[in-house]
Amino acid sequence: MNTRGKRFVESLKDGRSVWLDGKKVEDITTHPAFTGALGTLENLFDMLSDPVMQKKIGFRSPTTGEYVHNAFLVPTTQEHLRQRNEAFKIWADATYGVMSRLSEFARTLITSWHATSEMFREYDNQYPDKIRQFYEFARDEDRFVIQAFGNPQIDRSKDAVGASDLDAHLRIVRKTSEGIYIKGAKTVATGAPYAHDLIIAPNYQVKDTNPEYAHALIVPLNAEGIHMICRESYASTNMDEHPLSARFDEMDAVIVFDNVFIPWERVLLHDHPEAVWKFYNTLKSNALTFHQTVVRLVSKLEFITGIAFAIAESIGVHTFLNVQEKLGELITQVETIKGLMHASEVTTRRDQFGMLIPSSVPLQTARNLGMRFYPRAIEILQQIGAGGYTQTPSTTVENSGEIQAYIETYYRGANVSAAKKVKLFKIAWDIVGSPLASRHELYERLYAGDPSRMYAIQYLASDKKALEERLEQFWNSAGGSDAVDEFRGTVFATDK
Ligand SMILES: Cc1cc2nc3c(=O)[nH]c(=O)nc-3n(C[C@H](O)[C@H](O)[C@H](O)COP(=O)(O)OP(=O)(O)OC[C@H]3O[C@@H](n4cnc5c(N)ncnc54)[C@H](O)[C@@H]3O)c2cc1C
Incomplete structure (x- = not known):
């Protein structure tokens, strides 16, 4: 069938x-x-x-x-x-x-x-x-x-x-x-x-x-x-x-x-x-599509974070403060994107056709962050695995071949067998250094559009009024209305 x-x-x-x-x-x-x-x-x-x-x-x-x-x-x-x-x-x-x-x-x-x-x-x-x-x-x-x-x-x-x-x-x-x-x-x-x-x-x-x-x-x-x-x-x-x-x-x-x-x-x-x-x-500006891309981004960052944890533990470096800091940064990435995703789902808007749409600002923020988070996540994976990526035998055949005894002795990890560690490093290399990996880094930087322009769009589309009013409030408390007018004419000139 x-x-x-x-x-x-x-x-x-x-x-x-x-x-x-x-x-x-x-x-x-x-x-x-x-x-x-x-x-x-x-x-x-x-x-x-x-x-x-x-x-x-x-x-x-x-x-x-x-x-x-x-x-x-x-x-x-x-x-x-x-x-x-x-x-x-x-x-x-x-x-x-x-x-x-x-x-x-x-x-x-x-x-x-x-x-x-x-x-x-x-x-x-x-x-x-x-x-x-x-x-x-x-x-x-x-x-x-x-x-x-x-x-x-x-x-x-x-x-x-x-x-x-x-x-x-x-x-x-x-x-x-x-x-x-x-x-x-x-x-x-x-x-x-x-x-x-x-x-x-x-x-x-x-x-x-x-x-x-x-x-x-x-x-x-x-x-x-x-x-x-x-x-x-x-x-x-x-x-x-x-x-x-x-x-x-x-x-x-x-x-x-x-x-x-x-x-x-x-x-x-x-x-x-x-x-x-x-x-x-x-x-x-389609928040429904942004929603899908952000759900996927969470999935990929979770995967990278899981690999980083396993690599760190496999060579015992998870015990060092500098490595823990990097692992913590990866969790922060995941939680930030997840938080923005959830925020978009609770601060919805209903359009004139009755559709309930996730809020676009948190989603746009997550997409823009993703362009920078992903290359950084790969950099962290490189820093943690370090030279280990070049110390993986060319094939997994070596795990059980003629030089098995050397592999078992010199390729073993802190808490894993050589065979398992070699497999783990091969998974990591496929997302850190293979041709597929390079394509993915390029993809995450660019898939949502030219990063410069996407960040600029976030600025141009932002609700500047509330920020402007906060500053005005401070300005008024500190000076007088003349100063405010002068300020409006310069700093926010492009919006007027
Ligand atoms: C792996 C991968 C998969 C993709 N898949 C898809 C897909 O399935 N569907 C899809 O529609 N798109 C897809 N994209 C395209 C993606 O949206 C574009 O790469 C992105 O919009 C940037 O356009 P560009 O690559 O043509 O770069 P360009 O626009 O050629 O930009 C090159 C450089 O010049 C600068 N630049 C160019 N023009 C200007 C300008 N006018 N002012 C200032 N600076 C400028 C840019 O900032 C950038 O640094 C994919 C991209 C990649 C890398």
């Missing part, structure tokens, strides 16, 4: 064009660059058929009666937020927070766009129907959806002044009564080789003179003319040596669109710079 997981894997034999190492991958379901990650995803999808797990991560579709993922649950109560959190955490924990694109982010985008669809009726009367139809289709057909909003990194100095090399940006080149044809490229698309659908929109404000660049689409990734160009694979086929790379290498790709036909039902908005910019901004 085909389980939900098997059905997902089989569905990827759909004629998609995936390029790796200069060749088109004939069947990604049997290619070693993808089988590890696909095995992981298969298990995740299977949870929806498991009588116990399906109730924890899903709800019954009102259309089919089958269990579907809670990312599709429109939250209207605190209990819904708890259910969404639980589903995200179970999936995140299944990959120790390492696989970040399990589709819950993009599915949540679809869910919130569906729940707030009336916002865009003024731009296109058919928008609410289109997004509802896709929401129901994605929910009931287990669609694995991802998103890519960036443009190829060609010349950002031109992008910054609106003089981009528009030839590379995605644009509509032809329209017919059935749909549109698009050309250009989008990046970075994590998970693309095994995703069904890709959400795309420009991540900049398109000029009114170039409306063909202003579109919001949901594109089936097996459409003719789409080419997914993968980065080098970091997947390993050896679970013992590279326990994380063997299961969790989620591929990143650039998506090229060479005259790709998109039917009108997948064109949410088109030729409308103002509408599409508003649409993109619903993404940038």
Whole structure:
């Protein structure tokens, strides 16, 4: 019998064009660059058929009666937020927070766009129907959806002044009564080789003179003319040596669109710079998606912290104050992000469509902290394991091979056998120093957007009034109103 997981894997034999190492991958379901990650995803999808797990991560579709993922649950109560959190955490924990694109982010985008669809009726009367139809289709057909909003990194100095090399940006080149044809490229698309659908929109404000660049689409990734160009694979086929790379290498790709036909039902908005910019901004401030990313971040930081504890104890350095300080810092990271996550769930707001939404400020804060916490967590792991990472035998075969006696003597730990310590250090190396590890550090720094701009957004979007009033109060107590006026004219000049 085909389980939900098997059905997902089989569905990827759909004629998609995936390029790796200069060749088109004939069947990604049997290619070693993808089988590890696909095995992981298969298990995740299977949870929806498991009588116990399906109730924890899903709800019954009102259309089919089958269990579907809670990312599709429109939250209207605190209990819904708890259910969404639980589903995200179970999936995140299944990959120790390492696989970040399990589709819950993009599915949540679809869910919130569906729940707030009336916002865009003024731009296109058919928008609410289109997004509802896709929401129901994605929910009931287990669609694995991802998103890519960036443009190829060609010349950002031109992008910054609106003089981009528009030839590379995605644009509509032809329209017919059935749909549109698009050309250009989008990046970075994590998970693309095994995703069904890709959400795309420009991540900049398109000029009114170039409306063909202003579109919001949901594109089936097996459409003719789409080419997914993968980065080098970091997947390993050896679970013992590279326990994380063997299961969790989620591929990143650039998506090229060479005259790709998109039917009108997948064109949410088109030729409308103002509408599409508003649409993109619903993404940038979407606390429902932020909620998922923060739940996953907790899972990953917990994993790193657990590894650090085990490494420290395995070599007895957990007894030193300087190491305890670092371990304490890791716990502080976990507790900070968890605290912000909980804060967002209790300081909710209800939008005009009845959705109950976690508060975005604590979530944005957690995401911004995550960009700095994660590289620091990896640095701490390096400092604690130190040279031990280079003193691991090249394979675990040595644990029981001809030189076993040396290994047992010289590779043992304070409280663990050599075999166990070698395995532990191999897990740690896979998140500290392997190619997968480097990719992850880059990911955590950047996935939410350019860190400089994300921090700047937090400043620009902050509620400055309360802070301003506090200072004014002090100023008044210390001086007079003239001083306040002068102060307002300088320090807060940009806000006036
Ligand atoms: C591993 C990984 C996976 C990702 N997966 C996804 C995904 O699945 N979907 C998705 O949509 N995105 C994804 N991203 C993309 C991510 O959102 C971008 O990396 C991020 O938005 C930064 O854009 P960029 O990489 O194009 O950097 P650039 O914008 O090219 O920036 C490069 C440098 O130049 C600076 N810079 C550039 N322009 C300006 C400017 N105008 N003013 C001031 N400074 C500037 C930046 O601060 C930065 O230091 C992923 C990124 C990574 C690393």
